[in-house]
Amino acid sequence: MLTTFQSLMIIIVIALVTLFTRAIPFLIFSGQGETPKYVVYIGKVLPAAVIGMLIIYCVKNVSLTKLPYGIPEAISIITVASLHIWKRNNLISILGGTVTYMILIQFVF
């Protein structure tokens, strides 16, 4: 096992680098003046694309060629989306989808 000092150093380094990756855009574009029009534009269109990407990120390890072929994930995602279009209530959609998923992987597949 590492010494306390070594362990602390690792945590501090990870903390600083993580903060740096989060701060890069602000370091570049945070002048006192107006935000460049391009950055304002990107700020409007990027979130929808990134959320789409995060959904794919969440299911990246699902195999379509091996049992259960991603069926639990597909059913649960459709459940979440349908519940949400129907009720427009964040909690109902998320709890409904999560419970569906847990039942599917624990008892069905």
Next chain:
Amino acid sequence: MNEKMKALKAAFPYTIPVMLGYLFIGIAFGVLFENKGYNFLWAVLMSTLVYAGSMQYVAVNLFTGSISLISVVFITFMVNIRHVFYGLSMVDKFKKMGKFKFYMIFSLTDETYSLLCLTDVPKDVNHNLFLFFIAILNQSYWIIGSLIGSVAGSLITFNSEGIDFAMTALFVVIFVEQWLSAKSHIPAVTGILISLICLITFGSSSFLLPSMIIILLVLTLLRKKLDVKINTEIKEQNDNDLEDKHEKKAREEYLEC
């Protein structure tokens, strides 16, 4: 009601899905770290200072003595590079946040980012306080989760397999929410398609970075087309505001009579 309490009460319901997810993956982190010989103080310290879900899982395996600090820098940078793109879409939003700005940047995780993207911030609460409470509530769940994991992880016997789907569900909800309110669906479709193509091409462990670069490129190339759509949206809003003002003025004049 006190302005702060009001913002806190408004923010809390939005964070409940993150609470479920963070408590769970936080607990799992605490258990892992404890098994490496690091007690709850270490877990809490790490969750307070670092506060990055996937990176903390990776980090657990870096406390071996065989990895140099330079490698730690490099690994951390690669795992967290996606955060650059979150910040990029928050530059304008955080600019107006004054004393909260530093914490908002520090706490910009996947889940907090996605909640900040929510289109329907309640109208009658302090905007900055609302966003700040979302960020700090999320981190508190993460810290509490890792604390529980390191202290009592071995006592949990309930079969919680699959509970982390709450995170996927959260992203799906926000996706649907944005889809229903967006004038143009091109950005959303771009995100899904490019990520899928990159996942197939580069594999699950390295598709994130190429996805982000290509998404950014495509959205940049589509700027002329999309900017028009977005600006008509803003113009319509302004027109509505203008109409409201006219109506208000007319009403006031009427009342004066």
